[in-house]
Amino acid sequence: MIWQAMPKSMFQKPTVQFAHLTSSGSLAQIVLLPGNNRIRKTVLNGHRFAYPATVTQRQFSSQSQSSQSSNSPPTHTSNTPSPQLQQLSNPSSSFALKAKDSAEKISFWKETSRIFKLARPEAPLLLGAGVFLLISSAVSMSIPFSMGKILDFVMVQMGLKVTDDEFLHLMSSFPLETLFAGLIAVFLIGAAANFGRIMLMRMAGEKIIERMRNRIFDNIIRQDVKFFDENRTGEIISRLSADTVIVGKALTQNLSDGLRNGVMAIVGTGMMLYVNASLTLTMMSIIPPIAFAAIYYGKIVRDLSAKTQTATSHTTQVAQEKLDALRTVRAFAQEPRESKSYAVETHKVYELSMKETTASASFFSGAGFAGNFVAVAILYYGGSLVAAGTISPGELTSFFLYSTYVGFSMLGLSSFYGELMKGVGASARLFALLESRGSVQLSQSGKKLQSITGLIEFKNVSFTYPTRPEAPIFKNLSFTIQPGTTVAIVGKSGSGKSTVAQLLLRFYDPNSGSISIDGHDLRTLDGAHLRDNTIAFVAQEPTLFAATIHENIAYGRPDASHAEILAAADQANALGFIESFPDGFETYTGEKGVAMSGGQKQRIAIARALLKEPRILVLDEATSALDASSEYLVQDAMSKIVKGRTVITIAHRLSTIQQADIVIVIEDGHVAEIGEYDALVEKVDGKFRKLIEAQLV
Numbered sequence: 207m208i209w210q211a212m213p214k215s216m217f218q219k220p221t222v223q224f225a226h227l228t229s230s231g232s233l234a235q236i237v238l239l240p241g242n243n244r245i246r247k248t249v250l251n252g253h254r255f256a257y258p259a260t261v262t263q264r265q266f267s268s269q270s271q272s273s274q275s276s277n278s279p280p281t282h283t284s285n286t287p288s289p290q291l292q293q294l295s296n297p298s299s300s301f302a303l304k305a306k307d308s309a310e311k312i313s314f315w316k317e318t319s320r321i322f323k324l325a326r327p328e329a330p331l332l333l334g335a336g337v338f339l340l341i342s343s344a345v346s347m348s349i350p351f352s353m354g355k356i357l358d359f360v361m362v363q364m365g366l367k368v369t370d371d372e373f374l375h376l377m378s379s380f381p382l383e384t385l386f387a388g389l390i391a392v393f394l395i396g397a398a399a400n401f402g403r404i405m406l407m408r409m410a411g412e413k414i415i416e417r418m419r420n421r422i423f424d425n426i427i428r429q430d431v432k433f434f435d436e437n438r439t440g441e442i443i444s445r446l447s448a449d450t451v452i453v454g455k456a457l458t459q460n461l462s463d464g465l466r467n468g469v470m471a472i473v474g475t476g477m478m479l480y481v482n483a484s485l486t487l488t489m490m491s492i493i494p495p496i497a498f499a500a501i502y503y504g505k506i507v508r509d510l511s512a513k514t515q516t517a518t519s520h521t522t523q524v525a526q527e528k529l530d531a532l533r534t535v536r537a538f539a540q541e542p543r544e545s546k547s548y549a550v551e552t553h554k555v556y557e558l559s560m561k562e563t564t565a566s567a568s569f570f571s572g573a574g575f576a577g578n579f580v581a582v583a584i585l586y587y588g589g590s591l592v593a594a595g596t597i598s599p600g601e602l603t604s605f606f607l608y609s610t611y612v613g614f615s616m617l618g619l620s621s622f623y624g625e626l627m628k629g630v631g632a633s634a635r636l637f638a639l640l641e642s643r644g645s646v647q648l649s650q651s652g653k654k655l656q657s658i659t660g661l662i663e664f665k666n667v668s669f670t671y672p673t674r675p676e677a678p679i680f681k682n683l684s685f686t687i688q689p690g691t692t693v694a695i696v697g698k699s700g701s702g703k704s705t706v707a708q709l710l711l712r713f714y715d716p717n718s719g720s721i722s723i724d725g726h727d728l729r730t731l732d733g734a735h736l737r738d739n740t741i742a743f744v745a746q747e748p749t750l751f752a753a754t755i756h757e758n759i760a761y762g763r764p765d766a767s768h769a770e771i772l773a774a775a776d777q778a779n780a781l782g783f784i785e786s787f788p789d790g791f792e793t794y795t796g797e798k799g800v801a802m803s804g805g806q807k808q809r810i811a812i813a814r815a816l817l818k819e820p821r822i823l824v825l826d827e828a829t830s831a832l833d834a835s836s837e838y839l840v841q842d843a844m845s846k847i848v849k850g851r852t853v854i855t856i857a858h859r860l861s862t863i864q865q866a867d868i869v870i871v872i873e874d875g876h877v878a879e880i881g882e883y884d885a886l887v888e889k890v891d892g893k894f895r896k897l898i899e900a901q902l903v
C-alpha cells in the first residue's frame with residue numbers, strides 16, 4: 207500500500223490529503239478537513255475507506271504505516287510528510303486568498319494605514335465632511351446647555367429663585383420668543399450641516415467602493431490562468447461585491463460616525479466638568495469597564511466577521527456553481543440536493559451571525575444597564591446637590607443631557623471599533639486580491655513582433671499544471687511546425703493535446719525547455735500583443751458572451767466593419783444559419799451562448815478567430831460538436847482558412863484531420879510519432895495507425 211500526496215486543487219478546503227493505493231492497485235483518496243479533524247472519504251476505483259471522525263493526522267499516519275507493513279513495503283514514512291505533502295499542506299503556497307481569511311494573521315495597524323491610503327484621493331470630500339461634522343456636533347452639543355439655561359430662565363421668570371447667573375441676566379434682555387427662534391435657527395444650521403456631512407461622506411464612500419472594485423477587477427482579469435485554477439470565481443465575486451462595501455463603509459460612514467461620537471464624547475465630558483466636576487467623576491466611573499468590554503467585543507466581532515464573510519462567499523460560490531450547471535442539475539433531477547447543499551451553507555452564515563448577534567446583544571444590553579445605573583446615580587447625587595443649592599435644576603438637566611450624549615457617543619465608539627475591525631478583515635482579503643501577482647503576467651515589457659512567418663518550436667518542454675505538480679504532462683516534448691503548414695495533434699484522451707494549445711497561448715509557462723515563435727522564446731514576448739495580433743484560438747468548448755452574434759464575432763476586433771464580420775462568418779460557413787434567424791447578426795446568443803446549438807457556437811467562434819486574420823490559428827477540437835453535415839461545412843471552411851497560415855488542429859475525430867500536412871502523435875508526455883498523414887496511416891504497428899484502428903472498432 208502506498209501513501210502519496212494528492213493535488214490540493216481537487217478538494218475544497220483541506221489541510222492534509224492522502225491518496226491511498228490499495229494492494230489491489232485501486233486508488234482511494236482521504237481528506238482531513240480543517241478545524242475538527244473529521245475525515246471525509248472519497249472512494250475511487252470502487253474502494254471505500256471508513257476512518258473514525260475523531261482520527262487525527264498523526265493517528266491517521268500511523269494507521270497508514272501499520273497498513274503499509276501488513277501489505278507491502280512503504281515507499282516513504284507517513285509520520286514525516288514528504289516534501290511534496292508539506293508543500294501541499296502550506297496554505298500560502300497555492301491558496302493565496304484563503305491564507306488571508308484568518309483574522310489572527312491580520313496586522314491591525316498595517317491594514318488600517320492601507321485602508322486610509324485607499325481613501326487619499328477622497329481627502330477633499332472627507333475634509334469637507336469633517337467641517338460639516340464639527341458644525342453639526344457643535345450644534346448638538348449646545349442643546350443640553352441651552353435647555354438647562356432655558357429651564358432656569360423660565361423658573362426665574364416664574365419667580366422661583368433657583369440661580370443667580372450672569373447668562374440669565376443676558377437672556378432676560380431678549381423676549382422668550384426671540385430666544386426660541388434663535389434656537390430653531392441654530393438647529394436649522396445643524397440640520398444643514400448634517401445633510402452636507404452625510405452627502406459628502408456617502409459620495410466619498412461610493413467613490414472609494416467604485417475605485418476599489420475597478421482596481422481589483424482589473425488586477426483579477428490580468429491574473430495568470432493558474433490563479434483561476436486555484437480560486438473559485440464565486441468567492442472572487444463575493445469579495446468584489448461584499449468586501450468592497452464593508453471597507454467603503456468602514457472608511458466613510460463608520461469613520462464619520464466615529465469622529466462625531468469622539469467629538470461629542472470629548473466635548474460632552476468637558477461640558478460636564480464645567481457644570482460640575484464631582485458629578486462628572488461619578489459618571490466617569492463607568493468608563494473603564496465599558497472600554498475594556500468594547501475592546502473585547504471588537505475582537506470578537508472582528509474574528510466572527512472574518513468567518514461570516516468567508517461563509518458568505520461560500521454561499522455565493524455554491525449558488526453560482528449550481529446555477530451555472532442548471533441544465534445538468536435538472537437532467538439528473540438533483541434540485542432538492544442542491545437546495546439542501548445551499549441551505550447548509552446559508553445555515554453556517556446564520557450560525558455565525560447569531561454568534562455575532564449574541565456578542566452584540568450582551569455588550570449593548572450590559573452597556574445599557576450600566577448607563578441606566580449611572581443615570582440613577584446622577585439623579586440621586588445630583589438631586590441632593592440641587593436640594594443643597596449647589597447647582598440649579600437647569601444645570602442638573604444640562605448635566606443629565608450631556609451625560610446621556612456622552613453615554614451614547616461611547617456606545618457608538620465601541621461599535622465604531624467593531625465596524626473598523628470588520629473593515630480591517632475585509633480589506634486584508636481585498637488587498638490579497640489586489641496584490642496577487644501571477645507568474646505569467648500580461649507584461650507590457652516584452653517584444654512586440656510586428657510580422658511573423660508562423661514557425662513554432664517546442665524544445666524539450668517539460669510541464670506540470672501548477673495545481674498538480676506531481677502529475678507531469680510533458681517530459682522533453684519537442685517538435686517543430688513549419689510556417690504555413692497545417693498540423694494535427696492527436697493522442698489518447700488526457701495525453702495533453704489541449705495543453706499544447708494552452709502553452710502556445712502562454713496561459714502557462716513550461717517548467718523547463720522552451721516554446722518559441724519565429725525563434726523568439728514566448729517568455730521574451732509581450733503576451734497580450736502576441737494573443738491580440740498573432741494567434742487566434744477556438745477553444746474545445748467555445749464560449750460566447752451574452753450579447754448579439756455580431757458582438758460575439760467582433761469580440762477580438764470591436765472596430766471591425768460589418769462587411770468584415772460578414773466575410774468572417776461566410777468563411778466559417780456560419781452565414782447561412784445566421785441569416786436564417788429573424789434578427790440575423792443581431793440575434794442574442796444567450797448567456798454563455800445557451801441559445802445557440804453546439805455547431806452554431808463553434809462556427810461563431812471560428813468566425814471570431816478568423817476576423818483577427820491571425821498568422822497562427824489554433825483549433826482545439828473545433829469540430830467536436832458538429833453533426834456530419836455541419837462538420838462538412840466546418841471542414842470546407844477550414845480548407846479555405848488554412849491558406850497562408852500556420853494551423854494547429856487538436857483533434858480526436860481522426861477523420862477530420864485528413865487535410866493536415868503533418869500529424870503529431872503525443873503519448874506519455876512526448877512525441878511518439880510525427881509525419882505525413884498517409885505515411886503514418888500506412889506504418890504497420892505505428893501509433894497513429896493504432897489510434898485510427900481503435901476508433902474504427
Ligand SMILES: Nc1ncnc2c1ncn2[C@@H]1O[C@H](COP(=O)(O)OP(=O)(O)OP(=O)(O)O)[C@@H](O)[C@H]1O
Nearest residue numbers: 435671673674679698699700701702703704705706
Ligand atoms: N487546469 C488544469 N489543472 C490541472 N490539471 C489539468 C488541467 N487541465 C488539464 N489537466 C490535466 O492534464 C492532462 C492533459 O489534459 P488535456 O486537456 O491537455 O488532454 P487532452 O489530450 O486534450 O484530452 P481530451 O482529448 O480528452 O480533451 C489531463 O490529465 C488533465 O486532467
